[in-house]
Amino acid sequence: MIITTGGTIEKTYDERTGELANRRSIVRRMLRRLRLEETEVNIIELMSKDSLVMTAEDREQILSVVQTFAGPVGGGTGAAAETGAAAGAGAGSAAGAGAGAAASAGAGAGAGAGVAPARSSGASAVVILHGTDTLQVTGELLQQKIPHPRIPIVLSGALRPFEMKHSDALQNLNEALFATGLLPAGVYCVAHGRALSFPGVVKDRDRGTFVKLEDI
Numbered sequence: 001m002i003i004t005t006g007g008t009i010e011k012t013y014d015e016r017t018g019e020l021a022n023r024r025s026i027v028r029r030m031l032r033r034l035r036l037e038e039t040e041v042n043i044i045e046l047m048s049k050d051s052l053v054m055t056a057e058d059r060e061q062i063l064s065v066v067q068t069f070a071g072p073v074g075g076g077t078g079a080a081a082e083t084g085a086a087a088g089a090g091a092g093s094a095a096g097a098g099a100g101a102a103a104s105a106g107a108g109a110g111a112g113a114g115v116a117p118a119r120s121s122g123a124s125a126v127v128i129l130h131g132t133d134t135l136q137v138t139g140e141l142l143q144q145k146i147p148h149p150r151i152p153i154v155l156s157g158a159l160r161p162f163e164m165k166h167s168d169a170l171q172n173l174n175e176a177l178f179a180t181g182l183l184p185a186g187v188y189c190v191a192h193g194r195a196l197s198f199p200g201v202v203k204d205r206d207r208g209t210f211v212k213l214e215d216i
Helices: 027-031 056-070 079-083 085-096 111-115 135-145 169-179
Strands: 002-006 012-014 019-021 043-049 126-129 152-156 186-191 194-197 201-204 209-212
Touching: 002 056, 027 043, 027 169, 043 056, 056 126, 056 135, 126 169, 135 152, 135 186, 135 201, 152 169, 169 186, 186 209, 194 209
Parallel strands: 002 043, 002 126, 126 152, 152 186
Antiparallel strands: 012 019, 186 194, 201 209
């Protein structure tokens, strides 16, 4: 399951204003550039925003959709998540295994269509495309609210839009999808050849990538 929220990775050139902007999701265009054998990827176009203008309500909306797909184990929140701690990692690892871990069966392409049947959809992983400027804020929220997800939750984005030359968009999308088949259940940032687990992931603007806080 891919949830799109906008960000640089999906910005396109607006001929009227001469600016790059988030207008609509272009993730399907990116996916057509990838060879994904025996992988069904369902998409929820949740919003199309620069992450710098995301509100607390936007992040709560992301959280709500991710909770629907990712757990926690047993389907509860809060205290129930703590109760499921011991089982969380093992169950999520099994759910995330295999090359097709980014796939889910039977969810709709739009937010309204995709959310309702989620618990019966059997999503094996969630990939969230997100602006890099505040990706860490959303990642921390997800890790705090879903400390023991049943499947991998992977956030990724890009420093250059897909439409630009030398963009890292396609690389990071491909890595995020691939990582869902290898990572145990948890919340991660995947970009530039690395998978970093939350909490403690930050954007290093000098290096132009994501790092663990202790590595700065």
